[in-house]
Amino acid sequence: MTDHQDVRLRVDKVKKVYSRDGKEFEAVKSLTFDLHQGEFACLVGPSGSGKTTLLKCIAGLMAPTSGAVVLDGRPVNGPARGMAVVFQEYGRSLYPWMTVAANIELPLKIAKLSKAERRARVDEALHSVGLEQARNSYPWQLSGGMQQRVAIARAVATHPSVLLMDEPFAAVDAQTRADLEDLVRSVWKRHNMTILFVTHDIEESVYLGERVLVLSSSPTVIQDDVKIDLPDERGQLGTRSLTRFSELRAHVYGQVQIAKTNKTGMVTSRQAAVL
Amino acid sequence: MSVAQRELEKPVAVPPQRDSSRTPSAVAPYKPLLLGVAGSLGFLLIWQVFSAIGPVGSHYLPPPTVVFAEFVENLSDPDFWTSVGYTLRAWLIGLVVSSVAAIVVGVIIGSSTFLRRATHSTIEFLRPIPAVALIPLAALLYGPALSAELLIVVYACFWIVLVQVLYGVADVDKVATDTALTLQMNFWQRVRYLLFPTLLPFLMTGIRLAATVALILSVGVELIIGTPGLGQDVALAQINDDAPAMFALIVTSGVLGMLVNWLMGTIERKVLFWHASVRGGVKS
Amino acid sequence: MKTLKSLGYFVGLPIVLIAAWWAATQGGGSFYVPDPDQLVTAFRTVWLGDGFTQDALPSIARLLVGLALSIVLGVGLGIAIGSIDWVRWLLSPLLEFLRAVPSTIMIPVLLLLIGINDAMKVTVIVLGCLWPILLNTIKGVASIDEVQSDTGRVYGLTGIDRMRYLVLPAASPQIFAGIRQSLAVGLVLMVVSEMFAATEGIGYAIINFQNRIDIPEMWSGIVLLGLLGVALSVLFQIVQGRVLGWYEGLKESAND
Numbered sequence: 001m002t003d004h005q006d007v008r009l010r011v012d013k014v015k016k017v018y019s020r021d022g023k024e025f026e027a028v029k030s031l032t033f034d035l036h037q038g039e040f041a042c043l044v045g046p047s048g049s050g051k052t053t054l055l056k057c058i059a060g061l062m063a064p065t066s067g068a069v070v071l072d073g074r075p076v077n078g079p080a081r082g083m084a085v086v087f088q089e090y091g092r093s094l095y096p097w098m099t100v101a102a103n104i105e106l107p108l109k110i111a112k113l114s115k116a117e118r119r120a121r122v123d124e125a126l127h128s129v130g131l132e133q134a135r136n137s138y139p140w141q142l143s144g145g146m147q148q149r150v151a152i153a154r155a156v157a158t159h160p161s162v163l164l165m166d167e168p169f170a171a172v173d174a175q176t177r178a179d180l181e182d183l184v185r186s187v188w189k190r191h192n193m194t195i196l197f198v199t200h201d202i203e204e205s206v207y208l209g210e211r212v213l214v215l216s217s218s219p220t221v222i223q224d225d226v227k228i229d230l231p232d233e234r235g236q237l238g239t240r241s242l243t244r245f246s247e248l249r250a251h252v253y254g255q256v257q258i259a260k261t262n263k264t265g266m267v268t269s270r271q272a273a274v275l
Numbered sequence: 276m277s278v279a280q281r282e283l284e285k286p287v288a289v290p291p292q293r294d295s296s297r298t299p300s301a302v303a304p305y306k307p308l309l310l311g312v313a314g315s316l317g318f319l320l321i322w323q324v325f326s327a328i329g330p331v332g333s334h335y336l337p338p339p340t341v342v343f344a345e346f347v348e349n350l351s352d353p354d355f356w357t358s359v360g361y362t363l364r365a366w367l368i369g370l371v372v373s374s375v376a377a378i379v380v381g382v383i384i385g386s387s388t389f390l391r392r393a394t395h396s397t398i399e400f401l402r403p404i405p406a407v408a409l410i411p412l413a414a415l416l417y418g419p420a421l422s423a424e425l426l427i428v429v430y431a432c433f434w435i436v437l438v439q440v441l442y443g444v445a446d447v448d449k450v451a452t453d454t455a456l457t458l459q460m461n462f463w464q465r466v467r468y469l470l471f472p473t474l475l476p477f478l479m480t481g482i483r484l485a486a487t488v489a490l491i492l493s494v495g496v497e498l499i500i501g502t503p504g505l506g507q508d509v510a511l512a513q514i515n516d517d518a519p520a521m522f523a524l525i526v527t528s529g530v531l532g533m534l535v536n537w538l539m540g541t542i543e544r545k546v547l548f549w550h551a552s553v554r555g556g557v558k559s
Numbered sequence: 560m561k562t563l564k565s566l567g568y569f570v571g572l573p574i575v576l577i578a579a580w581w582a583a584t585q586g587g588g589s590f591y592v593p594d595p596d597q598l599v600t601a602f603r604t605v606w607l608g609d610g611f612t613q614d615a616l617p618s619i620a621r622l623l624v625g626l627a628l629s630i631v632l633g634v635g636l637g638i639a640i641g642s643i644d645w646v647r648w649l650l651s652p653l654l655e656f657l658r659a660v661p662s663t664i665m666i667p668v669l670l671l672l673i674g675i676n677d678a679m680k681v682t683v684i685v686l687g688c689l690w691p692i693l694l695n696t697i698k699g700v701a702s703i704d705e706v707q708s709d710t711g712r713v714y715g716l717t718g719i720d721r722m723r724y725l726v727l728p729a730a731s732p733q734i735f736a737g738i739r740q741s742l743a744v745g746l747v748l749m750v751v752s753e754m755f756a757a758t759e760g761i762g763y764a765i766i767n768f769q770n771r772i773d774i775p776e777m778w779s780g781i782v783l784l785g786l787l788g789v790a791l792s793v794l795f796q797i798v799q800g801r802v803l804g805w806y807e808g809l810k811e812s813a814n815d
Contacts, residue, residue, distance in 0.1 A: 061709055078712075085713045092706035097728040097805045106724060107714035138805060140812040158714070307648040314649035335672050392568040397576070403788030405743070407750040407762075408781045411769035415777075416591065487661075491744070495663035495751045499766070506664065510755075513667035521668050525660060532659030 008194045009035035009058070009162050014067035016053050027053045029219030030067070035162065035196060040188055042205035043198045044252060045215030045223075046260040051198050054220070055166050058196070059085050072161050081111070084155035088167045090147040094139040094154075101126070101135040104154045111158070125157035128187050145176035149183065156187055165197045169204070178236050181208055185234060202256060206230075206248045207239060214255040224255045337519045345523035355508075359527070362504035365421060365493045366486075366535075369428030373489075374482055376429070377436035382470070385444025402438065406431035406492060410499055419501040428492050432485035439481030443474035476547055483539040490535060494528065505531075593775035598782070601775035606783050610764060615783065618761040621677060622749045625684025629741055633689050634734060637696025638726060647701060658694060662687030662744060663751050670756050680752050680760075687748040688741035695737025699730030732806045735799050742791050750784065761787075 016028040027050040035041055045051050056062040058069050060079040069076040071083060084107075087093040094103050104125055108118040126132045129149040139147050148168055155163055165184070169177040181204060188195055199205050205212045206228060214224040228248055230239060239245055319339045325331075326338035333341075349355040384390045406427045413423035447470060455465050497506025505524055512520040577595070584594035593601070606615060640646050665686050673679040703726065711725045753762025765780035800807075 059713055061712060079715065081715065083713070085710070087706055087710065089706050092704050093710045095707065095710075095725070095728070096809045097731075098724075106716070110715045110720055138808060140805075140809045154714075306645075307651070310645055310648035311652040315652050317649075318653050331672065393572050396569045397572045399792075400573070400785070400789055403743075403792040404781075404785035405746045405750055405788055407747050407754070408765070408784035410750075410754060411765050411777055412591070412781065415769055415774075488743075491661040491663050491747065494661045495747065498663060498666060499751065499754045509664055509667045513671055516671070518668075518671060521671065525664055525668060528664045529656050529660040532661060533656060536655075536659055 006037045007034045008037050008039075008072060009196070010068075010070040011035075011054075011058060012068045012070065014054065014057055014064045014069060016050065016057060016062070017065045026219040028057075028064075029221050031215075031220065031222055032067075033213060033222060033225065035194055037194055038192050039211065040185075040195045040197065040209050041211045041213060042209035043196060043213050043215060044200065044202055044205045044256060045220070046217050046256060047200065049215040049217045049259065050220040051200070051215060052166060054215075055085075055164055055196075055198055059083060059164055082161035084158050084160035084163050086148070086151050086155050086163070086165045086168045088170050090144065090151045090168075090171070091139075093151055094147060096138065096140050099136050099138055100131065100142070100150050103139065103150060104157050107154065107158045121157045121159075125153035128156055128190060129153045129183060143176075144172045145180060148172060148180060152180075152184065152187065156191060156193075159191075161194060163193050163195045165195065167199055168197075170200070177204075182236065184208065202252050203240070203249055206245060206252055207234060207236075212248075212252055214252060214259060216259045223259050224252075226252055226255070335518050337522055341519050342522040342526060345519045346526050349523055349527065358503065358505050358508050359531070361421075361502070362490075362493050362497065362506070363531075365424040365428060365496075365502075365504065366489045368421075369425050369493070370432055370482070370486055370489050372425070373429045373432035373485065374436050374478075377433050377440055377481070378474075378478065381437050381440025382444060382466075382474075385441050391441070398434075398437070402434045407495060410496060413496070414500045419503070421502065423500050424493055424496045424502050424504075427496050428489050431492055432489050435485045435488060436478070436481040439477040439484075440474065443477030444470065446477070447473045479543045479547060483543060486535050486539050487532070490528075490532060591774065593778055597775040598778055601773075602779040602782060605764070605776055605779050614759050614761050614764045617677075617759055618749060618753065619787070621680050621760075622684060622745055625681045625749070626688055626741065626745050628681070628685050629688035629692055629745070630738060632685070633692030633737070633741075634696050634727075637693045637734075638700055638722060638730075640693075641697040641700025641730075642726065647697060654690075654694065654697075658690040662690075662748055666748075666752050666755050675756050675758065680749070680757070683752045684745050684748050687744045691740035691744065692734065692737040695733045695740075696730060699733030700726055702733075703729045732803055735803060739795060739799075742795055746784075746788055746791065 011031055011033050014028060014031045015026075018025045018027055031054060033041075043051060043054070053062070057064045058076070060069070060076045060083065063077075071080050074080070076083075095106070098106065101122055104122045105118050108121055113121070122135070123132075126135055129152055131146060131149055131153065134142060134146065134150070139150060142150070151168070169180050172180065184195070184197070185208060187193070197205070197208055209228050212224075212226040212228060213222055214226065215221075216223040226248065230242065230244055230248070323338045323340065326333045326336050329336065337345075384394055409427055409430060410423075413426040417423040417426070451469055452465075455469050460468070493504065494506035494509075496502055497504040498510050501507050501510070505528055509521055509524045512518075512524065580592075581595050584592060640650060662683070666683055669679050669683055669686075673682060707725060707729060711721055716725055749760075750762040750765075753760035754766045757763040761780060761783060765777055765784075768774075768777035768780060
């Protein structure tokens with residue numbers, strides 16, 4: 001496993017409390033973890049475990065009630081340069097009035113890169129996701145999987161320090177998801193990126209990550225930090241049939257179940273059916 | 276991911292979207308209302324001051340106090356109510372007649388591909404013709420009478436509602452139609468259970484749009500031809516150099532307009548309570 | 560063959576109607592309705608002659624200026640108001656009231672305040688056309704998709720850039736709906752203000768003809784207004800097709 005040195009992202013005792021109708025709701029109790037350069041970490045947890053809340057806090061879209069998020073040594077007080085996000089709803093994240101190339105180019109324009117540099121990066125990003133021929137299409141002319149690839153290209157083109165992905169493949173079909181998972185890993189390797197990948201798909205988290213952080217249900221804390229010691233070269237067929245994969249998956253699964261039942265202490269019949 | 280797992284992922288609790296941790300939560304829901312009242316009062320204040328010290332002068336731009344006094348005075352004047360009645364009469368009859376005609380014509384045309392294609396160019400040409408162009412004709416034909424107003428209002432509103440009805444008829448679900456046919460429903464049953472519900476949201480949109488236009492045109496005709504009503508009153512006030520009266524009538528028309536909007540909104544909600552989530556026909 | 564059929568549908572009914580009109584007015588036309596010959600002659604004499612520069616051009620110019628002003632003001636203010644929640648709440652009741660006032664009723668007031676001139680007529684048009692555009696812009700801006708907005712924030716889209724690349728395009732379908740409504744209102748106000756108080760203009764000309772019982776000339780004016788209405792509508796659709804091409808595509812793909 002690659003030895004990651006510098007800390008790219010530090011999440012330090014992040015807490016988020018919502019107030020609604022006078023009542024307070026502690027979505028996130030206290031989350032602390034570090035992401036190192038080049039690391040691929042997955043974040044798993046049951047629904048209601050504040051995954052999206054955490055992601056928004058890290059991305060700077062939302063301010064935590066207390067605690068801090070530090071990117072490359074600088075505190076995150078709002079959306080930060082160096083952080084890119086891929087949202088789940090690709091259809092609503094890509095701008096339908098712009099072509100694929102224009103969508104990818106937009107953040108680069110904002111960052112005031114030269115025309116030549118922008119062009120180069122757009123070409124490179126399109127190449128990474130295998131969509132060179134779609135550069136002049138509009139997002140809504142593409143399939144769901146292709147649209148998400150465009151969103152990934154857009155994020156990658158900004159050469160981010162940290163790439164956040166918020167359940168990006170939840171809304172695509174299984175076959176497409178498999179392709180996209182492999183795509184993310186190849187992009188990760190090629191650019192030596194630091195990725196924080198949020199998902200509720202346990203198998204996906206084990207397949208993709210070097211590390212799986214399991215969140216408890218709210219008030220959320222980190223329940224477990226599982227090191228995934230699977231080989232670096234992964235393939236859908238090969239890796240998923242390894243014994244170690246099953247072990248890791250079962251472990252994470254077990255942790256998530258504990259997380260789910262932590263609050264009520266009771267396992268509902270629906271949950272039992274899957275257990 | 277299995278269906279079961281997807282089911283399990285249904286949210287346990289629902290944190291609110293917006294972070295309301297700044298405003299004390301007792302006040303927060305009333306914020307829009309309070310601000311709105313503040314804004315309106317602020318406007319009145321500015322108007323009052325501007326009228327007194329502004330370039331126009333209070334003769335031509337009377338302050339709100341004077342205008343509202345006049346407005347209240349009107350409310351006890353029977354002639355005022357007669358005028359309002361005249362305008363509303365034209366508005367109502369025009370709206371109803373045009374809507375009924377538009378429904379009939381629209382359903383007939385919409386149900387036949389041939390008719391739809393044959394009438395398309397004619398409709399697209401006649402539709403943008405401003406009804407007000409016919410005012411002189413109406414004056415010639417009827418003089419300052421209700422019929423003159425109706426000619427204009429009905430002409431304009433007919434096209435507005437017709438267009439919506441045509442959208443509605445075109446929107447009838449193909450699958451539902453096939454189902455109805457296999458269920459051996461006769462023409463009237465299909466109209467009642469299939470056509471009508473599909474048509475209703477579009478019809479409501481059309482009538483709502485037409486209601487606003489009908490008011491504008493009623494007043495406009497009264498202005499020019501002199502048919503009795505609010506428009507004529509405003510014209511007379513202008514001749515008499517009576518600014519307070521004019522402004523009071525403007526406020527009246529605004530109140531009337533808001534009542535019409537509110538009425539249309541309420542009717543639309545009542546009629547479409549079952550359809551509110553599936554609103555089509557916003558192609559105005 | 561297909562284009563021939565389309566052409567047939569396009570001109571079929573109009574030809575039938577015109578033929579019926581011609582047949583009905585055989586023998587010189589009635590008092591109220593001229594025969595086709597009279598109408599064409601009148602149209603040519605009036606509108607292709609002096610009437611063009613004297614009445615038609617000024618009217619159209621005023622209408623276009625009024626519309627342009629309304630669009631600039633409406634979109635500009637609309638973006639400002641729509642983007643800031645508390646401003647929107649502050650002005651909401653006032654705007655609702657002002658928009659409910661039937662714009663025709665403002666004509667005598669403005670006559671009193673400004674007088675019989677171009678400024679007054681343009682002001683009337685602006686006062687009427689502003690509301691649909693303003694309110695639709697506000698609505699469009701205030702209902703921008705949250706994910707689109709978050710995406711913008713993440714990638715550093717702020718200020719003018721945000722207006723240009725996100726707000727304006729996202730709100731443009733709604734804005735265009737507002738502009739379409741205001742086209743109709745503008746035409747109404749142009750005509751009515753000229754019929755009520757003017758010294759020239761298409762509306763003024765038509766009322767004049769009516770007063771002098773020049774029926775064919777009166778009808779020629781009505782036809783001109785019809786042509787104007789159609790021309791505006793077609794022009795609008797062309798522009799909309801260009802600017803909102805992406806929106807059409809988006810909606811169509813959503814319906815698949």
